[in-house]
Amino acid sequence: MRWMVGALVVAALALGGCSDSGTTGGEPAAAVSTVQPRSVAVVWADILGQRDQIYSAVSKGTDMWHEDCAQVSAAAAAMDALAVELGKSIVVIPSSDPRRGGVELLLGYLQTTTSSLRSAAIEEHVGSLPAMMIGLDALLQGIESHLTREELGAESVVKRPGFNPVRPPPPPSPI
Numbered sequence: 001m002r003w004m005v006g007a008l009v010v011a012a013l014a015l016g017g018c019s020d021s022g023t024t025g026g027e028p029a030a031a032v033s034t035v036q037p038r039s040v041a042v043v044w045a046d047i048l049g050q051r052d053q054i055y056s057a058v059s060k061g062t063d064m065w066h067e068d069c070a071q072v073s074a075a076a077a078a079m080d081a082l083a084v085e086l087g088k089s090i091v092v093i094p095s096s097d098p099r100r101g102g103v104e105l106l107l108g109y110l111q112t113t114t115s116s117l118r119s120a121a122i123e124e125h126v127g128s129l130p131a132m133m134i135g136l137d138a139l140l141q142g143i144e145s146h147l148t149r150e151e152l153g154a155e156s157v158v159k160r161p162g163f164n165p166v167r168p169p170p171p172p173s174p175i
Helices: 002-016 040-058 066-092 098-122 129-146
Strands: none
Touching: 040 066, 040 129, 066 098, 098 129
16 A cells, blocks of 8 residues: 555656746746845735724624624734744844834734634633733834834824724722
8 A cells, every 4th residue: 555655746746746846947046036025014904904894893792693703813923924024024124123123023913913803703702802802003103103203104003993992990899
C-alpha cells in the first residue's frame, strides 16, 4: 500500500511539475511581488466601516437576531484582517518612532478584542457585546491617538455613531 501512495506522489509531481518558488512564468520573484500596501487612511476608513457594522447590530441590545450575530461575527473577522493590513501599512513610520510601537501593541489588543467579539457573536452571548463594543471604541481611539491627522485622513472614531469609550459604572450594591 505504501508503494502505491509513493508512486502516486511521484506521478503527480512528474505530471504537474514543481514550480520554482523564486520564479513565476520566467519572471524573477521580486518583479512579481510588487504589490504596495494600501495607505493608512484607506485601511483606517475600512476599519471604521466594520466598526459601524458591529455597532449597528449591537445597538439592538437583547433584541438581536441570528442575522445580527452573524453580522457582528463577519465584521469582526473583517476587522481582524484589516488590523493585519494596518500593521503592514504603518511601515512608513520609522521603527525608531515610539508611535509605531504603540500602534503595533494596540493592533495586537484589537485582534484579541475582535476575536472575542466574534466568539461572543457566534455563541450568541448578546449580553456581553455592548461592553465589548465599549472596549473596541477605546482601542480604536488609542490607535487614532498614535497616528497623525495626515496619516488617518478625515475619518475619526470619535465622530462615529454610538461612540462610547467609557464603561458605565457598576450598579449599586444591594447591600
